[in-house]
Amino acid sequence: MLALKAENISKQYRLGQVGTGTLSHDLNRFWHKVRGKEDPYLKIGEANDRSTKGLSDYVWSLQDINFEIEQGDAVGIIGRNGAGKSTLLKLLSKVTKPTTGKIYTNGRIASLLEVGTGFHPEMTGRENVFLNGAILGMTRKEITRKFDEIVDFSGVERYIDTPVKRYSSGMYVRLAFAVAAHLESEILIVDEVLAVGDAEFQKKCLGKMGDVTKGEGRTVLFVSHNLAAVRRLCNKGILLKNGKIISTGMMDNVLNRYDLEFASAEKNFIINYPVDESKKMQILNVELKKPYDHNRIFTDDILEFNFDIVSRIPVENAYVTIDLKNNDDDLIYWTSDYTSERFTMAESGKWNLKCILPKNLLTTGSYTVTFAIYSPSNNLVIDHLPKYQIAFEIEEDENSFLQQFGIVRPGKTGIESQWISSKYSS
Template sequence: MSNIVLSVENLSKQYRIGEIGTGTLSNDIKRWWAQIRGKEDPFSLVGQINDRTQKAESEFVWALKDVNFQVKKGDVLGIVGKNGAGKSTLLKLISRITSPSTGRVRAKGRIASLLEVGTGMHPEMTARENIYLNGAIMGMTKQEISRKFDEIVDFAGCALYVDTPVKRYSSGMRVRLGFAVAAFLEPEILIVDEVLAVGDAEFQKKAIGKMKDVSSGEGRTVLFVSHNMESIEALCTSCAVFKNGTILRQGGTKEMIELYLNDNRESTTQRLESRTDRKGNGRYRITEVDVCTNGQVTSYLKVGQLGKIILSISQKAMIKIPISISIGIHDSKGVRVSTLSSMFFPETLTVDRSFKVEFILENVALYSGEYFCNVFLREGENGDIVDWVQDAFILRIEAGDFYGTGRNNILQNDKFFINHKINLV
């Protein structure tokens, strides 16, 4: 008997840009008529690849195109790729939240999915009611759910609020509850999409431990999507790298992580102004990043010395708004090691023109090596995202004399809050 529990065969998903369905009733009928006659979808012959760096040349786009893979019982498959690579679309198709345009998914047993904060949770119902509802949807009896109830509540840490409507929960509490429900109700296939990033470090450690138990101890299958390569490496038995809606490669976890990071390095060298894989309303746009030391633009900063990171920001709409600007610094495995942000300071940045922002690092406190940096621009502290570019630039750090001993030092702490100032230019 085959131990393949999940098989994805020629799976594709096409969307009409800005539309639902094919856009017209007549086209929907043409698709339906072809389907019942066993003919090829007439709209599968049009459309372009899901490359967000290219200008649209068609009104259709393939979010996924001809994806094939199999997962065995007890395996943990890591799925990595940049934003828009098709990862979440794939998981929605496997979870049957949406249907494929072509191809099919074959799965043996129950599937439990945790695709975003609050997935499967009715906000007006209590945690107790949601646990029983989700179990019933998965085909479990009330007695089966009751046997797992205390474990779920204990893992989620919500015993005090088990009879409180979920809409009163913080995003972290909803993630803990959603994960506990998905993991403890004994699905044959558990799907987890990035949501662990919302939880604190203690919960992430517990969740990864539970997924290991589910796969190795209980022989269940896990599909795990994350931008944190440390978690992928710690948990997954194999890995698939997605790019532009297709699988770039699939294989051993360490090898695939290296492939993904190298691909990121290549895209990060692209001029920031021309990057189209960004989010936000576009009222302002971060167009250039300069790393400077001793008043000169350089390719690296040195441990223990003064340095600057200068963001050039252009105005795209004639409007005066308060903004906050942040740089997230991540190591090669996607772990956040520090953040530089205007939100750490009491002064509000309010501008009505193109401008530059200097982040002044008075004493660079990072291990030597390469760091991938995200740049983030928001209206105020909690308003709309204005501009967000993942892996906008690489920050290179060289060894230096942090402690003033006259020789290069190895820093002793694991993570740092880097002391910095911010100037509006």
């Protein structure tokens, strides 16, 4: 039985405008419509490729989208930023209308597109549960019956009679998700809710969405950049690129296509530095190698950096450094080659260096790496070009922590510590 069907849906926006145009454009559209002719603005416009400037003011955020979703399916919608994922969910949730095409739904839809959508900051958590539930289509009797369950799931019982403007973002999203997840809808639409909240809440969300699909037979559409969570939760997938569907089907097949389409191209990390003969020492190139047979980088993969450097005039105690930072520009890890033969010999010439970072050094996230040559004896930065950097993402795979506990490992580093237990005799 079909739960959702998208038939040739497209969504066009005009850059710099609210909606798709001006009054003159709307009149032009109306004039073509009364004469039985096609909308003239549907013939123009460009694909939503953010990497290029483009020539047209009209952009197709989505174009010619067709798919069918069966009742009880858990569908993961994936793609790069700007692919059209959130726009698609807004169309399916009827927040906005498609420019062309039709959407057919069978059953009531509950959607959680943004944190606390429909919440009034001056009202208490209790009042907002009833308000938000009503917006999502729940009757007062239904909300009253489920109220205790919603509050218990959200974990904000102590503050339920406090205005939500005093809530943290985590409390906000907990309560908002709890209301949407407990609506007795046939279709639940969730957009990146796991981006907010701690590890316990993420596990709770995934468990609830799993119960919704497997236990209750409801349909879930789930957008997330956490591909490990998508793989675990979803049985079907949709891959978007520049506003168009490039793959649909079983989740594993769609993730494999994601690998081929994006990850394989992104993971050939090589920096070639401009040669500067005036520098006494210089990094010529550096490469992040892939000593594994898959395209995505997982937490239990080693990271190998391969350098070519030239030492024209040896500098006392000069070592090559690696600075590894996260998205917040926090320094997560620093290392240097002061234990290598190159450092101890301190000879001129061209050198090759390898630096191998251990498995589970990093947890899930996005990282950037920069490189330099520094001499602490002279307090001198010999070579450093910060604009040359390698950026990469790391995922938790189906092994170790994720497999055992159902959540990605918290914290900034994942290196295992040694634990020893002994039982006291009674």
